[in-house]
Structures are given as structure tokens and as C-alpha cells.
Amino acid sequence: MARKQKPIKSELAWSTPDKIVVRGKDLANEILGHLNLGDMAFLMILGRVPDKNESKLFNAMAVTLVEHGITPSAIATRMTYLGAPESPQAAVAAGLLGLGSVFVGSMEGVAKMLSENADIESMKRVPGLGHPIHKPVDPRSVRLFEIARETGFYGKYCRRIEEIGKQKKLVVNATGAIGALACELGIDWRAVRGIGVMARAIGLVGHILEEAKQPMALELWERAEDEASEQQRPKR
Amino acid sequence: MARKQKPIKSELAWSTPDKIVVRGKDLANEILGHLNLGDMAFLMILGRVPDKNESKLFNAMAVTLVEHGITPSAIATRMTYLGAPESPQAAVAAGLLGLGSVFVGSMEGVAKMLSENADIESMKRVPGLGHPIHKPVDPRSVRLFEIARETGFYGKYCRRIEEIGKQKKLVVNATGAIGALACELGIDWRAVRGIGVMARAIGLVGHILEEAKQPMALELWERAEDEASEQQRPKR
Amino acid sequence: MARKQKPIKSELAWSTPDKIVVRGKDLANEILGHLNLGDMAFLMILGRVPDKNESKLFNAMAVTLVEHGITPSAIATRMTYLGAPESPQAAVAAGLLGLGSVFVGSMEGVAKMLSENADIESMKRVPGLGHPIHKPVDPRSVRLFEIARETGFYGKYCRRIEEIGKQKKLVVNATGAIGALACELGIDWRAVRGIGVMARAIGLVGHILEEAKQPMALELWERAEDEASEQQRPKR
Amino acid sequence: MARKQKPIKSELAWSTPDKIVVRGKDLANEILGHLNLGDMAFLMILGRVPDKNESKLFNAMAVTLVEHGITPSAIATRMTYLGAPESPQAAVAAGLLGLGSVFVGSMEGVAKMLSENADIESMKRVPGLGHPIHKPVDPRSVRLFEIARETGFYGKYCRRIEEIGKQKKLVVNATGAIGALACELGIDWRAVRGIGVMARAIGLVGHILEEAKQPMALELWERAEDEASEQQRPKR
Numbered sequence: 003m004a005r006k007q008k009p010i011k012s013e014l015a016w017s018t019p020d021k022i023v024v025r026g027k028d029l030a031n032e033i034l035g036h037l038n039l040g041d042m043a044f045l046m047i048l049g050r051v052p053d054k055n056e057s058k059l060f061n062a063m064a065v066t067l068v069e070h071g072i073t074p075s076a077i078a079t080r081m082t083y084l085g086a087p088e089s090p091q092a093a094v095a096a097g098l099l100g101l102g103s104v105f106v107g108s109m110e111g112v113a114k115m116l117s118e119n120a121d122i123e124s125m126k127r128v129p130g131l132g133h134p135i136h137k138p139v140d141p142r143s144v145r146l147f148e149i150a151r152e153t154g155f156y157g158k159y160c161r162r163i164e165e166i167g168k169q170k171k172l173v174v175n176a177t178g179a180i181g182a183l184a185c186e187l188g189i190d191w192r193a194v195r196g197i198g199v200m201a202r203a204i205g206l207v208g209h210i211l212e213e214a215k216q217p218m219a220l221e222l223w224e225r226a227e228d229e230a231s232e233q234q235r236p237k238r
Numbered sequence: 239m240a241r242k243q244k245p246i247k248s249e250l251a252w253s254t255p256d257k258i259v260v261r262g263k264d265l266a267n268e269i270l271g272h273l274n275l276g277d278m279a280f281l282m283i284l285g286r287v288p289d290k291n292e293s294k295l296f297n298a299m300a301v302t303l304v305e306h307g308i309t310p311s312a313i314a315t316r317m318t319y320l321g322a323p324e325s326p327q328a329a330v331a332a333g334l335l336g337l338g339s340v341f342v343g344s345m346e347g348v349a350k351m352l353s354e355n356a357d358i359e360s361m362k363r364v365p366g367l368g369h370p371i372h373k374p375v376d377p378r379s380v381r382l383f384e385i386a387r388e389t390g391f392y393g394k395y396c397r398r399i400e401e402i403g404k405q406k407k408l409v410v411n412a413t414g415a416i417g418a419l420a421c422e423l424g425i426d427w428r429a430v431r432g433i434g435v436m437a438r439a440i441g442l443v444g445h446i447l448e449e450a451k452q453p454m455a456l457e458l459w460e461r462a463e464d465e466a467s468e469q470q471r472p473k474r
Numbered sequence: 475m476a477r478k479q480k481p482i483k484s485e486l487a488w489s490t491p492d493k494i495v496v497r498g499k500d501l502a503n504e505i506l507g508h509l510n511l512g513d514m515a516f517l518m519i520l521g522r523v524p525d526k527n528e529s530k531l532f533n534a535m536a537v538t539l540v541e542h543g544i545t546p547s548a549i550a551t552r553m554t555y556l557g558a559p560e561s562p563q564a565a566v567a568a569g570l571l572g573l574g575s576v577f578v579g580s581m582e583g584v585a586k587m588l589s590e591n592a593d594i595e596s597m598k599r600v601p602g603l604g605h606p607i608h609k610p611v612d613p614r615s616v617r618l619f620e621i622a623r624e625t626g627f628y629g630k631y632c633r634r635i636e637e638i639g640k641q642k643k644l645v646v647n648a649t650g651a652i653g654a655l656a657c658e659l660g661i662d663w664r665a666v667r668g669i670g671v672m673a674r675a676i677g678l679v680g681h682i683l684e685e686a687k688q689p690m691a692l693e694l695w696e697r698a699e700d701e702a703s704e705q706q707r708p709k710r
Numbered sequence: 711m712a713r714k715q716k717p718i719k720s721e722l723a724w725s726t727p728d729k730i731v732v733r734g735k736d737l738a739n740e741i742l743g744h745l746n747l748g749d750m751a752f753l754m755i756l757g758r759v760p761d762k763n764e765s766k767l768f769n770a771m772a773v774t775l776v777e778h779g780i781t782p783s784a785i786a787t788r789m790t791y792l793g794a795p796e797s798p799q800a801a802v803a804a805g806l807l808g809l810g811s812v813f814v815g816s817m818e819g820v821a822k823m824l825s826e827n828a829d830i831e832s833m834k835r836v837p838g839l840g841h842p843i844h845k846p847v848d849p850r851s852v853r854l855f856e857i858a859r860e861t862g863f864y865g866k867y868c869r870r871i872e873e874i875g876k877q878k879k880l881v882v883n884a885t886g887a888i889g890a891l892a893c894e895l896g897i898d899w900r901a902v903r904g905i906g907v908m909a910r911a912i913g914l915v916g917h918i919l920e921e922a923k924q925p926m927a928l929e930l931w932e933r934a935e936d937e938a939s940e941q942q943r944p945k946r
Contacts, residue, residue, distance in 0.1 A: 005464060009701070010454035014444055015267070015307035016703035019371055022378065023706070024305045030381035032920065035388075038297040039440070040275035042304050046444035049380075061274040068278050069260045070933040071251035074789040074927060078804050081782035081789070086810020091338060091435045095331035096786050096804040098439070099571075102327060102794020135255055142258065145266035162623045192450065196443035199327045203439035204275070207432035208250055208282030212426065218246035219782060226930055227780040229242060229481070231488035234495070245937070252939035253550040259942070264486055308699040310553040310691060314568050317546040317553075322574020325797045332550050332568040335807075337559020455546060465717070467724035468692065470731070477936060482926035486916055487779035491843055494850065496777045502853035507860075510769040511912070512747030518916035533746040540750050541732045543723035544805050562906045563810060567803035570911070574799060607727055614730065617738035624743075664922065668915035671799045674749070675806070675911035678752035679904035680722055687902065690718035700713060 014046075027088035040064050043200055047193050055153035056187060062149050063180050066142050067201035069208060075100045076209045077222065083210050084219040092211050097206040099198055112181025113191035116159045119136060122166050130178025131167055141177035150183055152230040250282075261285060276300050277438055283429050291389035292423060298385050299416050301438035302378050305444060311336045312445045313458065317447050320455040326446050333442040334435055342434040348417025349427035352395045360401050366414025367403055379415035386420055395421035512536050515672055519665050527625035528659060534621050535652050538614050539673035541680060547572045548681045549694065555682050556691040562682050569678040570671055578670040582599060583668075584653025585663035588631045594638050602637055602650025615651035622655055631657035722754075734755060748772050751908055755901050763861035764895060768838040770857050771888050774850050776908035777916060783808045784917045786928065791918050792927040798918050805914040806907055820889025822897035824867045830874050838886025839875055851887035858891055867893035 015024045022029040025045050030197030033042065037051065040061035044052040052060055070076075086092055112131035114123060124126055133140050148162070150156040159182040167174040174182075184194045213219060247378040251260045258265040261281050273287065276297035280288040288296055306312075315333030322328055346364035351358060360363055369376050369393070383400070395418040403410040408420075418429045449455060487496045494501040497517050506515065509523065511532035516524040522534055539644055542548075550570030577653060583601035594600055605612050621640075622628040631654040639646040646654075656666045685691060723732045730737040733753050741750070743812075745759065748769035760768055778784075785804030794800055823830060830836055841848050855872070858864040867890040871920035875882040892902045921927060926931040 005460060007461060008457050010457050010698065011452065011705055012308055012448060012454065012702040013406070013452075013706060014448060015305050016706040017307070017371060018707060019373055020375075020377055022372075029302070030377040033749040034298045034301060034378070035294065035385045037301055038274040038276045039279065039295075039300045039304075039437070042301045042439045043275065043318075043443075046305065046440055048449065057274075058271065062270045064275045065270060065273055065278045066265070068275075069251050069282065072248055072931070072938045074792050077931060077934060078786040081786040082808040083781050084803070084814045085560065085808030085814075088811050089338065089558065089564060089807070090431055091334050091342070091558070092338075092540070092561060092564045092567075092807040092810070094435050094439075094780050095334045095567075096790070096807045098327050098331045098334070099797070099800040099804045100327075100790040100793030102325065102800070103796050104793045105415065106793075111439045130865055135253060136258075137255055140255075141256055141266040142270070145270045147396075149271045193443075193447055195326055196330075197444065197575075199330050199434075200440045200443055202274070203330075204279045204282055204436045205250075206458070207429075207436050210432065211429055212248060212250060216247065216249075218248065220936070221244050221246050221406075222930070223780070223782050223785060224241060225243060226482065226785060226926070230484040230780045230926065233483055234485060234488040235490060246934065247941055248938040249942060252942040254943060264732065287731060302702070308702045310556050310641070310695050313695060313698060314550040314553040317550040318572040321572030321576045321578075322545050322797065322799070323570070324575050325794065325800060328571040328574070328797060328800045328803075329793070331800075331803075332554070334569045335564040335568045336554040336557030338564070339560050340557045342557075406494070454698070454702065458694070459544070459546050459549060462549060462690070462694055466544045466720040468718055469725040470721060477932060479933060480929050483924070484780055484920060484926065485924075486913075486920060487777050489779070489843060492847075492849055494844075499775070502849040506718045506770045506773060506850070506853045507766065507857045508792055509773060510746040510748045510765075511751065511772045511776075511909070514914075515747065515912045518912055519919065521754075528745075530743065534742045536752045537742060537745055538737070540747075541754065542719055543725070546925050561810065562903055563806050563808075563814070565905045566904075566907050566911075570799050570803045570806070573798075574797065578799070591934045607725060609727055611728075613728055613738040614742070617742045621743045644717065647887050665915075665919055667798055667937065668802075668918065671802050672908075672912045672915050673747070675802075675907045676754055677722075677753075678750045679901075679908050682904065683755065683901055684720060684722060688719070688721075693716050693718050695714060696713060 014204045024104045024190045047196065051178065055155065057157050057218065059149055059183060060187060062146060063183055064197055064201045066146065066176055066180060067198050069205040075202060079206045079209050080213045080219040084223070093210050094203055096207045098203060101195070101199055101202060106195050109177040109181045109198060110191055110194045112163065112178050114192045116162055116182055117191050121170070126165060127172060129161060130175060130181050131170055131172035133173050133175040137173055140173050140175045142176040143174045146179045146183060146208065150186065155183065155186045157186050166168050171203060269462045282432060283432065291391065295385055295389045295391050295419060296423060298382060299419055300433055300437045302382065302412055302416060303434050305441040309439060311442065315442045315445050315456040316449045317459065319449050329446050330439055330442045333437060337431070337435055338436060342431050345413040345417045345434060346427055346430045348399065348414050349420045350420055350431045352398055352421045353427050359405070364402060364406060366399060366411060366417050367406055367408035367410050369411040372411065374454060375410055376409050376411045377410040379410045386422065391419065391422045393422050519661060520667065527627065531584050531655060532659060533622055533653055534618060534667055536673045538618065538648055538652065539670050542675040547674060547678065549683050551678045552685045552691040553695065555685050559596050565682050566675055566678045570675060573667070573674060575673055579652045579665050581649040581670060582663055582666045584635065584650050585666045588607045588634055588654055588657045589663050595641070600642060602647060602653050603634060603642055603644035605645050605647040609645055610649065612645050612647045613648045614648040618651040618655060622658065627655065627658045659665045675679060755897060755904065763863065767857055767861045767863050767891060768895060770854060771891055772905055772909045774854065774884055774888065775906050777913040783910060783914065787914045787917050788921045788927040789931065791921050792931070801918050802911055806911060809903070809907055809910060814903050817847045817885040817889045817906060818899055818902045820871065820886050821892045821902045823872055824890055824893045825899050831877070836874060836878060838871060838883060838889050839878055839880035841881050841883040844883065845881055848881050848883045850884040851882045854887045854891060858894065863891065863894045864895050
């Protein structure tokens with residue numbers, strides 16, 4: 003007895019010989035030249051085109067996440083590029099794989115906590131608060147909240163995370179601000195990590211281009227290998 | 239005898255307690271609210287902020303590449319999400335891994351061919367020409383060249399690929415147009431695949447969000463499994 | 475003020491001009507020709523060479539996990555290979571990325587539950603029990619427990635999972651048997667997913683080789699694309 | 711007009727309620743307890759069960775490739791694990807992604823060159839020859855050729871690579887020996903990289919387990935970040 007097939011469907015895109023439609027919009031005539039890359043990401047996440055204020059705020063949030071210097075992700079990307087320079091897409095993918103619970107997860111945690119109206123006062127460790135370097139304020143959060151005010155999106159979620167920061171005497175870091183702003187824009191917390199993933203893909207392309215001209219992976223590898231196994235070798 | 243260490247350095251980003259600098263620009267004050275996500279990608283690739291015309295053209299190029307419906311990449315992403323929904327970054331990475339020589343490689347091939355002034359007439363198969371569906375024109379190329387004219391970037395590389403298309407009686411497809419436009423913007427052909435990789439990361443996040451609400455991976459898997467092994471099983 | 479460096483070290487391998495040592499063993503003289511690939515995996519996981527019985531059981535466990543036909547992982551691998559045939563390592567990686575909480579996680583769950591002596595009776599859904607096809611027994615579990623008896627490793631964890639299966643009237647599936655056997659061998663539950671990952675890497679190489687000779691990815695893609703976007707297109 | 715569907719099929723595995731068949735063999739009764747993990751890999755690659763000599767040689771080849779200490783792959787794996795400890799499969803995948811043209815490609819190059827009977831004398835750089843540390847011999851190659859002699863597989867490909875090594879006054883390294891031995895076993899050069907990929911998946915699981923107990927990724931990251939951006943920061 004054969005299993006009964008269920009239909010599959012997707013509403014993201016379709017095409018005919020003279021037209022490509024993405025999320026219900028004509029790609030050539032309604033999207034190209036009209037939406038910037040951040041607007042397009044907004045369209046993919048929320049299913050509609052942002053207005054001018056949403057565009058400004060969402061682009062700022064995504065731009066914040068593009069580049070953070072030599073992170074574990076950037077190192078994974080550069081190590082992969084060293085072994086497989088013919089596959090830059092694999093080097094970017096390797097870097098994205100580390101965007102898990104430890105780093106990007108924090109942003110998602112903030113959005114979840116705020117959107118579900120969690121009892122934050124009782125939490126021992128609040129995601130989105132504290133930063134090892136940026137004290138007494140994180141300049142990114144200050145600026146993001148400023149843009150939120152300008153665009154009319156500084157609302158209850160922003161107030162809440164700033165309040166909590168004051169209570170806990172900890173800086174609201176960039177992931178805290180972005181998590182709160184995602185709530186203001188009505189983005190589901192489950193989609194928040196995706197903003198980080200797409201933004202970092204851009205940053206990791208930058209690392210590949212720099213690694214091609216000014217490499218560090220080989221040197222980092224040799225140093226690590228020398229030191230890591232040094233104690234194991236018999237003394238001469 | 240110990241190996242002599244060589245210094246490593248990166249010029250992408252650095253920070254102090256009150257400042258984050260990316261590509262020489264103050265992130266909070268010179269980038270956030272001023273650059274959109276496509277401009278930021280331009281900055282990462284070319285090391286400088288685009289002017290208004292460059293911004294319009296580059297954003298349109300990147301936006302073109304975001305979403306193509308149910309591609310092999312989208313299927314890989316959705317299959318991965320089915321098994322590891324807790325790791326959306328891994329699902330995006332799985333989809334990026336197929337952006338190799340067959341699909342995105344074509345765009346890179348166009349840029350290399352044009353920038354190195356290759357003898358195209360003698361080539362049997364020219365990258366960037368021909369499309370199985372979009373005939374007699376690819377509406378994306380038409381629109382991208384239109385934006386190139388508006389922004390003053392319709393130059394010798396665009397003319398060349400359009401000329402070759404006419405000679406070979408093949409449509410200049412979107413990868414052909416984007417490859418040519420990358421040359422017009424002075425982007426090294428080695429960086430061209432990166433534009434596709436970053437754009438598709440955005441599109442693949444969209445596929446994950448759709449898969450979460452309206453899944454197809456399980457059904458596609460069951461159909462494939464049933465059919466693939468049917469002939470192997472003993473008849474009953 | 476500079477951060478104080480901490481030393482790094484690894485005990486996995488080191489080498490001198492005439493010797494390579496892996497996990498304390500001379501690779502050329504004590505490992506090659508003496509250990510099979512499963513024994514080597516045992517050495518990597520447990521830090522010691524298995525005896526004859528451990529070798530037989532562990533190899534059987536790992537071999538069980540190598541190949542399962544057209545799974546979501548196999549489809550992700552084949553889709554990736556379609557786009558990037560020059561990077562077979564990326565196609566294998568794409569397939570591994572889906573070995574998350576849904577499929578391989580179950581094996582890990584069994585090992586955790588048994589090794590932590592959880593109150594299984596009260597659990598609503600017990601990992602490692604039940605199978606959509608293999609009823610009334612999973613032939614792999616039957617055989618693995620048989621090998622466990624032969625090798626002297628059928629102990630309290632095996633008895634426990636079989637007992638629970640009887641109580642819940644569900645078959646002990648292969649992940650249930652392997653989870654229990656990992657406990658019998660003293661393998662930490664945190665290492666159990668790794669056995670699945672290494673085994674599936676072998677199986678996925680097999681899928682790439684088959685895809686190269688007898689492809690299915692292109693056909694699966696075209697079918698999915700046609701159907702998924704059919705309803706979106708305007709009727710003609 | 712609808713596209714006509716083509717059938718898909720796979721000969722790798724199928725199952726009925728009481729049986730799982732892999733590559734034509736009954737998994738429970740003909741494979742488990744009879745084949746070790748290397749034999750299973752042989753079956754997946756060559757489609758048949760190895761005899762005793764083939765088993766010994768093939769297992770030795772695969773075992774050689776499992777672990778090489780702190781390589782770029784191992785660093786990518788550890789960096790990924792640092793950010794996403796909940797996804798060990800992603801950490802293994804990240805490490806595999808660097809097994810491209812630079813490292814594992816050499817083994818494939820040897821097998822291709824030997825099996826296609828290339829004019830090696832005229833080649834400037836011969837894959838599989840030379841090693842930065844192991845001189846005047848690579849102990850792995852010496853041992854692998856010894857096992858090849860024992861098992862009756864030291865043939866024309868082994869002789870050829872050893873001859874070339876003498877002519878070029880370079881050591882035949884492990885990738886050179888394994889490439890030649892793959893030819894002796896009748897393994898297609900296109901399948902050779904797969905042996906490296908599966909073996910390294912095992913080694914990378916070992917790195918994750920070590921990183922969990924004795925971490926180095928965080929320290930390596932902090933060192934790299936400090937140094938890389940030091941010169942960029944304004945002097946105080």
C-alpha cells in the first residue's frame with residue numbers, strides 16, 4: 003500500500019518566461035532599484051516591504067552585526083579558506099556554523115524574553131546585558147536607540163531592556179538593543195538569529211578577501227601546532 | 239630551534255571601550271543610520287563607502303541574487319532544518335555549500351572573462367549567456383542594465399557582454415549582467431562569488447522561516463525514499 | 475595592560491622527523507596494520523585501544539549507523555554535490571549538518587537517560603523506542619544485543635532499555651540499542667552523537683559516488699520546483 | 711506543457727519490516743559483527759566486501775588519515791564548537807570544509823597522475839612528494855608500503871611513485887603512498903578524497919572531545935584578536 007502524497011508549495015518566488023515574482027512583487031520592476039539589500043531581507047523575514055522608518059532601523063540593526071574583527075567565526079572561515087581557496091562559499095559556511103547558542107543566541111534570547119514578557123528581575127543572568135570592553139555604555143546600543151527614537155520605534159521593549167540594565171547595573175549591549183528592536187518591529191524571536199546569520203555572511207566575505215591579500219591563517223596554525231604539542235614531544 | 243613568529247594583522251575592525259571602528263569608519267556615528275546593508279557589503283568588498291550611484295547599482299545587483307525559489311540550495315537548507323531545527327545557522331550554511339562552480343561560478347566566470355579581455359568569440363560555451371526559461375530576454379538583465387545607464391555605469395563591459403549575446407544569439411542572463419556590472423564597479427572577479435554567497439544567505443533565512451510554518455522537506459524526503467528504493471525491494 | 479596568555483596544549487598527536495605519535499601510540503608501528511578504522515575511532519573517543527571484544531562490539535555499533543538510504547542528510551549531500559562537484563568535502567559536510575536533535579539526538583538521549591538513571595517510567599516519550607517500519611522487532615537491535623552477549627557486554631543498560639520497551643510495548647530501535655551499548659562500553663553520552671557523525675560521513679561519501687554515476691538531485695530539484703511554485707503562477 | 715518526470719533510484723540501501731539491506735547485503739546478518747568500520751567504508755566505495763588482505767591494507771590507509779594534531783581543520787572545528795557546543799555535528803562539518811585542494815587534494819592528485827599514467831618526469835611539482843618535517847623518510851609511507859608487500863598489493867603504482875621520489879630526491883609522503891595504494895586497490899581517483907574526508911571526521915570528533923575538557927579555542931581567539939587589531943588602535 004502506497005503512502006499518499008501530500009502537496010508541497012512555496013510562496014517565496016515563481017517565474018514565467020518574462021517575469022520573476024518574489025514574495026508577490028515583480029523582481030525586475032518593483033524590487034530592483036527600489037529596495038536596498040536590507041529592505042530585501044526585511045521582505046524575506048516579514049513578507050512585506052518596509053516603510054522608510056522601518057527601512058532605516060532594520061538596516062542599522064543588520065549593519066551592526068556585519069563585522070566584529072577577528073572572532074572565532076572569522077578564524078574558522080580563514081582556516082577553511084587556507085585549505086580550500088577554490089570554495090569561498092565553504093569558508094563562509096564554516097564561519098557561520100559557530101553562530102550558535104553562545105554568541106548569536108544571546109540576541110534571540112533577549113527577543114524571546116521580552117516578547118514573552120518573562121520575569122526578568124528574578125533571572126540570574128540576563129541575555130543582552132554586560133560587555134567585557136564597552137563600558138559604561140555600548141556605543142552601538144546608544145546609537146541604535148537614537149535611531150529608534152528618530153524613526154518612532156523606541157517603545158516598551160526598548161524601555162524594558164534599558165530599565166533592566168539600570169537595575170542590574172549592566173550595560174545594554176548590542177545584542178540586547180537589537181533583540182529589543184526586533185520586538186518593536188514585530189519580528190518573531192525565532193527569526194532573530196537569522197538577522198545575525200545573514201549579516202555575518204557579509205562580514206565573512208570581507209575576511210576571505212583580506213585573507214587572500216594579507217593572510218594570517220597559516221601563521222596562527224603554525225603557532226598553535228608548535229605550542230600545543232610541544233610538551234608532548236620528548237626533550238632533546 | 240624554534241620557528242620565528244611572523245606578526246599577524248587585520249584592518250577590518252578594532253575597538254576601544256567607547257568606539258568600534260570598521261574599515262576605518264566609526265561604526266556608531268559614521269555607519270549606523272548612514273549606510274544600508276548593501277552599502278556595508280560594498281564597504282567590506284571594496285574598502286570604501288559607495289556614492290549614491292554605486293549604492294543604487296550595487297544594491298540592485300545583490301538584491302537580484304537573494305531569492306530564486308526552490309533551488310538545490312534551498313532544498314539542502316530545508317533538509318538540514320528538518321534534522322537540526324535548533325541550528326538555523328547550520329541550515330543556512332548547508333544551502334551555501336552548493337554555491338560552487340555550477341551555479342554561482344558562472345557569474346565569476348563572466349567577470350573573469352571580461353576583466354581579462356578574453357577572446358570570447360572563440361569560446362564554445364560562454365558563461366552568463368542563455369537561460370532555460372527567460373526568453374527572448376531575461377527581465378533581470380534588462381532592468382539591471384537600465385539601472386546601470388541611470389547611474390552612469392553602463393560601460394564597455396556591459397556593451398561587450400551584450401554584443402556577445404547578440405552574436406551567439408543567446409540571452410544575457412542575470413549572472414551575465416551581474417558579472418559585467420561587477421567589472422564596471424571595479425570589483426575583482428575573485429570577489430564576485432562572495433556577492434552571491436551573501437545575498438543567498440538572506441534568501442535561505444527566508445526558506446527556513448517558510449519551512450517552519452509550511453514544511454516541505456519531510457514530504458520531499460518520503461517521496462524520494464519511497465521511489466528510490468522501490469525497485470530494490472523484493473516484489474510481494 | 476596586556477592580557478596574560480594562558481598555555482594551550484593537546485594530547486592527541488605530535489611528531490618528530492622520524493615518528494608520529496597519536497594518543498600516545500606510535501602511528502606507524504603500533505597503529506597501522508594493528509588497528510582497524512573502528513578501533514581507531516574507539517582510541518580517539520576513549521583514549522585507549524579496545525580489546526578484541528570491545529573492538530567487535532564498537533565496530534558493529536558504528537557500522538550500523540553508516541548507511542540508511544535516501545535520508546534528508548543524503549538529499550542535502552546530493553543537492554550540494556550538484557552545485558559544487560569540485561568540493562565533495564562540502565557535500566559530506568552539508569549532509570552532516572542535519573544530524574541534530576531530531577535524528578541522531580535520539581541516540582544521545584538514550585545514553586543520557588540510561589547513564590543518569592532517569593525515571594523512565596514517568597516519561598511520555600522515551601528516546602530509542604518505536605520504529606515506523608521495523609515491527610515487531612528492529613533486526614539491528616536484535617543483532618547488536620546478540621553481539622553484546624557474545625562479547626560479554628550485555629549488561630544493566632541493555633536490560634533496562636529492553637525492559638522499558640516491553641513496558642511501553644514499543645520496539646527498541648537501533649538508536650536505543652546503540653545508546654545502551656555506548657553506556658555498557660563506558661562512553662560518555664556527550665560523545666555518542668560523534669559516533670553517528672563519523673559513521674554517516676562514510677555513508678555520505680557513498681552517496682556522492684552514486685550521485686556521480688546515477689544522479690537524482692537534478693530530477694528531485696526540478697520536480698520540487700515545478701510543484702512548489704505551480705499554484706503561485708497565474709493560470710493561462 | 712508539463713516536464714516529463716524521470717525515475718530516480720538508489721542501490722545503496724532498502725528495507726522491509728524485518729530486514730535492512732545495504733549494498734546488497736543483509737545488514738543485521740551479513741554485515742554487523744562481520745565487517746569492521748573500514749571494511750564498511752570499502753563496501754560503500756567499491757560496492758563489494760574486501761577480502762582479508764584488502765581489509766588490512768584499506769584500514770591502514772584510512773587509519774593513517776584520522777589524526778594529525780592541531781591542523782587548520784582542527785582549529786576550525788574547535789572555533790565552531792566554542793560558539794555552538796550544542797551542535798557537534800556542525801563543528802565536525804566546519805573542519806571537513808577545509809579538506810580542499812591544498813591538503814587532501816594532493817592524495818587525489820597522486821591517484822589521478824598514476825592511474826592516468828601521466829608524464830611525471832616533466833612535472834615541476836609532483837603531488838605526494840616532499841615533507842617539511844619527515845626526512846629522509848616519512849615513517850607512514852614506509853609502513854604502508856610494508857603492509858602493501860605483506861598483503862600482495864605492492865605493485866606498479868607503488869614502484870612508480872617510489873621511483874619518482876628517488877629521481878626528484880624527495881620523500882614519498884603519506885598522501886603519495888595512499889594515492890598509489892588506492893590505485894593498487896582499483897579505487898577511482900575521484901573517490902580518493904572521500905577516504906580522507908571520512909577518516910578526518912573521526913579525528914575531528916576526537917578534537918571536540920578534547921576541546922570540551924581541555925579547551926584552546928578561546929585562548930587562540932583572544933590572542934589573535936589582541937594582536938591583529940593592536941596596530942590599528944590609536945596609541946595611548
